[in-house]
Amino acid sequence: MKVDVFLDNKEGTQIDIIRQLLFHAGKMTQKTLAKEVGLTQNALKDYVSDIVQVCQPLGEQFEIELEQKEVQLSFSSDINLDKILLAYLNNSLSYQILGFVFEHKKFSTFQLTQEFNSSEATIFRKLRDINQSLKKFGIGIRNGQLVGDELQIRYFYYQLFLLVDTGFSSDDLAVTKLVTKLQPEFHQSFSKIALKRLSCWLFVTRHRLQVANTDNTRLTQIQDKFETDKLYRMIQEVMREYFKESVNFVGKHEGAMFYCFLITFDILGEDNFARYDLTRRKKISTAMLDTYSREMIVMHYGYQKLSISDEKRLTYQLSQVHAQALYFQGQLTSYESERMMQYYQQHLTPEITQLISKLIATTHEQLALQTPHTDFLRLNYASILIAIDLSLHQNISVGIDLSNLSLLGHSLYYFLLSELSSMTQVHFEKYRQHQYYDLILTTAEHPISVKANYYYLSELLSPYDIVQIKTKIKAIKHQKNNR
Template sequence: MLKRELLEKPYDLMNDILVYLYNNGGQCTKEDLCRNLGITPNTLSEYTALLQNFIVENDFLADITIIEDTQTLFLQKKPTFPLKLCYLKFLERSVKYQIIKWLFTNGSINGPVFQDYFNISSATYYRRVTELNALLEEFQLSLRRGKIIGNENQIRYFYYCYFWFLRENKEDLDQEINKLYIPLIDELTEALNITFDHLEELQIKLWMKITFTRLNQTREYTFAADFERKDRPLFDELNQILFHYMKNYDRPYTLYEGLMFYDFFCSLRNFSVYSPFAYRLAQQQREEKTYLDYQNQQILNYLNQIGYLQNNFFPKRHRILSHYLYQYHSQLYYFDGFILNFDSWGLFLTAQNLREPFNFDDVHKFMDFCQKQFYPNDPLQRYRNVLSEINYSSILNIAQDLANKHIAIAVHHSLNPFLAALTIQLLKNTLGNKYELDLTVYDDEASHDILLSNIYNENFATNSSYYYVFSDCCNQYDVVEIEKLIQQVIADQFTQQPNEDNNLT
């Protein structure tokens, strides 16, 4: 589902005109607009006038203007004005949007009451319900007799995607969400050794808000026949955390709550692919020989065959690529459907830019391989949709970045990043002319081959293939030892024979 599909006349076409102008550098001929939007010149003139009135009525005139001459339309906006504000105003006038909002707040909807409240006819209401059901189909959901019908995990997932991707300004969302969920985040942080950023915390809070809202509305849940049988490595750890949290707040808890939370937490990018938990989860995927691990092996072998991976590929870099694949395929494995915050032109431009510098056909061949290999008869064609195109484009870019022959060295200093920068400069001066090195200040969100630190840290030692503790900003002894470590990396990784049978996972 694209956000634009929720808009209704005349706001859908008004939004199209704005977005098209914006994506074309702020100007476009009327002829091109008519051809690309599939409208007549008279329709374009009518909707341009509506758009200009809309800008005035919403006090946007100081921020955005539409200028028209005989042949061309121009868009001018202040650098600090987010164009999505216009979309949100259009969205507020969408009956479909208001239906979903009403359903989430109240659990059900009474048609006549809703029609009176929004001053719409019965025919309009039922027409919008039909349109909404067409959009809900990819989530395996429907609206019947005033209620949203489907499996509970899909209902919660839909609401999560809906409110997360429609509300781009997270400050407003943050103010609406109860602080009640902070103890859960604290326990996840401590028990799983994860550091969440602000957005990751907000994602968890939003999921829990949806969970508590649904618990207050109904307990009549349905689930797919295979819901309990899906692979869930490390489930007991997450389940225990959620169980304690729910009991402490006197909330009803069943095993299904734990299963749904696990699926959300492990599939919607709630933690970094470089986090210790990501490494443990991936290791458990391999040990349990899960379906996601089977997918990873098939894809890594495929990427090796088409030249994106090589046998002398760094093992740790391989694991990082696996972590990205686990996160994306988890979403396809546990849930159906998606919502993207792009418009159709934005999608095209994003996918086009992500495809560089590799071949255009590689992405679609990649998508075709996955669709035929994993779900050939899928009615949703989930491995060939726009979300997959963006994700697989990103995977190919990541594979290319990780396959470079430079040795990535991260430098950590417990006292000050400036001291880490001094260490980097020293190493550049002494070793940079002898080896191809990428030296950076340590960032737990970035990949590295060698980690240097002025202190011993158990997590560093566990999660780094090559780890060295130096003194101050490196002395002569340290430089000699670090050079030995670089030589060891070269011997271990760059001098392997091409026919050596390396484990790709």
């Protein structure tokens, strides 16, 4: 679920306008853009004017120009979509209500109307819309309070505040104290992004400890799946000692909630996790699934192909996917998951697609997931497998021989490189005699190699030649990597 759902309809459409322009290289016709976002061309002009008014103060330069039936977007490097989205969210009534609910144990509709200077009808409508979105997380706002499983509530606000990047700091003394307590167990230091995530989780936790929600249904359902784990038992002790310095009562589930967070969101890092994995209780469901899934993937690629470091990284990535599927429900992102999956789909072979389906079925079965996580699993398995697939691809060597063009050949070589350099895992160089090349680009037919694998340029830098060369290189890559 995109965080855009917490924007008002008009503001959501404005973000959609920016996204459409970004995905079309900053330029679209007014007619096409208006159709994509469901507006008339006249209304589009008004929306664009509002966007400029909101976004210009965010950085050095932001412009959307409407000229000759075209819309063009340009902005300086100190602005990005996340920064724009945050500006819109801060002005969104839904987001402000979520923040108010987070900070108050109990409230009335009258309080909300006074706080946000809105009518009861508006507040009721916003609460209805918010609850519709929170359903995906299994939580909601009812009878003047936030209700639902405590682990899910913390998870939702962790995702929300991490996206908007506000309210917490990785330099917080509370974070430093906790890292000091955890450090004896983990020899490798936590990364900057891990400390940021840790800080955000603690920020949410400290606020939630003040409102004492007793609904821990989810933990009751899953705790037996990891309570025999050595790391879990250590964290129970650490969290009890850590929180007793700041609160009067530390619930028995605090350690379990922190454990779920710690092993899910890339906090430990590969090296720390590898050490933990050596002592991890192998009979807990996620550990068994991690091992089984890794073996399925290793067998798919062949045991000789993945290095020890590849397998270590694979185990770490799978552990986070499986932990999130088991412990948490719902997703909140700033990107479009469907668009990401469409991009991955272009790189998926039928064999990888079949493997992903097997992995999804195995995960649902072994973890006995109560809610389907198919989309989440498919996206993450695709990400892992495509990365492995591309990293194992052999590079294609391409020699460029323009020697018969004399002085022109030198500059045209670099022009040709600029047209082809975006192709991954392809090494281009000037042709060297007696060097083997998968493909040779040349302007004159003459015997260079025993293997006649040439492409003869028809017209230098013609779009036809560039398309044909790219097609030929892709065919060679496929043949070379699928023997």
